[in-house]
Amino acid sequence: MLEPMTPTPDECGMTSIVPHTALILSQINNGGDVSMLVAQHKLYQASGQVRMGSGEIIGPERIAQIVAMLDENAARHASEHVLPAHVIAHSADMVAWHVPGKRRPMFFTDPPNPPESMQVAWPSLLFLARGNRLWLAALDSDARPDADTPLYHAPLMNHDARNGLCFGNAARPARASLETMRTFEAAVFESNFSHCNGGNHLRYRHLNSASQSACDSTHLGFYRSIAKRRLKRFPARHLLPLNMTVADFLKTGSNR
Numbered sequence: 001m002l003e004p005m006t007p008t009p010d011e012c013g014m015t016s017i018v019p020h021t022a023l024i025l026s027q028i029n030n031g032g033d034v035s036m037l038v039a040q041h042k043l044y045q046a047s048g049q050v051r052m053g054s055g056e057i058i059g060p061e062r063i064a065q066i067v068a069m070l071d072e073n074a075a076r077h078a079s080e081h082v083l084p085a086h087v088i089a090h091s092a093d094m095v096a097w098h099v100p101g102k103r104r105p106m107f108f109t110d111p112p113n114p115p116e117s118m119q120v121a122w123p124s125l126l127f128l129a130r131g132n133r134l135w136l137a138a139l140d141s142d143a144r145p146d147a148d149t150p151l152y153h154a155p156l157m158n159h160d161a162r163n164g165l166c167f168g169n170a171a172r173p174a175r176a177s178l179e180t181m182r183t184f185e186a187a188v189f190e191s192n193f194s195h196c197n198g199g200n201h202l203r204y205r206h207l208n209s210a211s212q213s214a215c216d217s218t219h220l221g222f223y224r225s226i227a228k229r230r231l232k233r234f235p236a237r238h239l240l241p242l243n244m245t246v247a248d249f250l251k252t253g254s255n256r
Contacts, residue, residue, distance in 0.1 A: 019043040019050050023066070038063055087178070088145065089250055094130040095176045096250055099185065100142035101125070101234050106227075108157075108220055109192040116220075118227040122189075123234035125154060128249060129176035129184050134165040136188065137249055140236040147247040152239035153201035153210060157193035157219050161242060166197060193219070203240045210240060 026037040039055035040062070071092060089096040101124040108116045124139040136154035139145055158166045170187040173180035196219060200212040204222045226235065244252070 019045070022052055024055060084178070086144070088126070088246065090178065093176060094128070095178060095181060096126065096128045097181055098139070098144055099125045099127060103232060104189055106223055107190070107192045108223075109194045110216065110220065115192065118223065119230075120223050120227045121231045121234040123152075123155060123236075123239065125188075126151065126246065126249065127181070127184060127188075129173075129180070131176060132172055132174055134167075134184050134187065135159075135161065135249075136165065137161065137242055138239055140239055145246045147245065149246045151242040151244055151246060151249055153242050155202040155219075155222075155234075155239065156188070157196050157216065158191060159188075160197040160199065160201070163197065166195075168192070168194070201240060203238050208240070 020043055022041040022043055024039045024041060026039070028035045028037055038058050040058045041055045042053040044051045044053060083090060084097070086099065087095065087097045101122050103119055104122050105117050106120045106122070110116070124142050126137045126139060126145060128135045128137075136156065136159055137151040138154045139149065140152065153161060158168065165187065167187055168191070170191055171183055172187065173183045176184070194216070196216055199210050200207050201210065202219065202222060204218065206212075207218065222238070242249075
């Protein structure tokens with residue numbers, strides 16, 4: 001038997017809240033396999049108390065309907081706001097935004113050598129955060145991209161286009177939102193780059209294909225060279241095509 005839980009209309013600003021349904025999640029352990037079972041129970045009020053009726057197992061389609069209903073209700077009561085100009089796309093658990101290139105510090109760590117920092121021209125970047133994960137792509141100009149804008153591999157260490165950013169010990173937001181964009185950015189711009197992930201992301205010297213292997217020293221050498229030249233803009237000729245547009249990137253990100 002459940003404890004009374006129905007607030008009065010006065011307590012809710014003339015809104016009556018009536019318990020209706022309970023969802024019970026059960027975990028099924030079958031050897032090494034773990035699955036979840038969801039049962040829906042009707043709630044009844046009797047003698048000032050809430051009682052739970054027998055349950056009915058519900059499938060993925062009904063669960064999806066309930067989630068959609070809750071999302072719709074949340075959206076209906078959410079406060080409206082104007083999106084920042086650099087935000088490209090936004091949903092309940094995903095946000096994509098554009099950060100124009102500029103000269104910033106870049107940090108490297110290569111034990112047993114001491115940490116190294118230098119001022120370099122960063123490329124224009126497209127950030128795509130979903131949940132607590134982050135993917136990056138580069139652009140060949142600082143203009144705000146549209147759906148058909150071609151993208152390039154982000155020429156950075158600790159990242160690859162398929163698996164996203166390796167956060168290491170950087171702060172990692174619990175979820176993607178407009179409020180956590182700056183924390184995601186800090187995980188990139190304040191990161192200590194230490195290793196190349198997922199092949200090559202740079203067109204430099206002998207490197208001209210994503211299928212090639214890029215050693216850490218090559219990336220470090222490239223950024224040392226552009227730091228020494230005091231370039232104000234990242235040289236676009238060193239970007240390696242990602243072979244997808246912004247729309248492709250967003251679609252791929254929604255399926256990750």
